[in-house]
Amino acid sequence: MALTTVNRGRVLAQWMREQTTPLPAVSKADLAAAVAAMDDWLDANVTSLNAAIPQPARAQLSAALKFELVGYILMRRAGRLRAEEDG
Structure with missing residues (x-):
């Protein structure tokens, strides 16, 4: 099941805090969209992952x-x- 909006935000915040290299010139909104897209992809492909x-x-x-x-x-x-x- 996909993460909630709050949990997606927390994932992004923690990931940004833990970065040891400078982040590329991407806005926080763009990074949030990337988190949402990856989480949605995982949700859509969980059956395939499980079958593997x-x-x-x-x-x-x-x-x-x-x-x-x-x-x-x-x-x-x-x-x-x-x-x-x-x-």
Whole structure:
């Protein structure tokens, strides 16, 4: 289920606070629209994402755990997640 407008705003605010590199010349309204579009895309494609998860994980993981795992994958891709195994 898509985030509420309030939660989308909180995501954007937290993301902006945590940036370690300068943000590009994009307005806050444009960034808010990007958050909304990405959240809508996730909502529209959740069935496809779920179908891509092999069994038995698909059946055993809750929706919350699946979203959390996707979050970890995305954070790693963004270079924002270090694991103990990285040394």
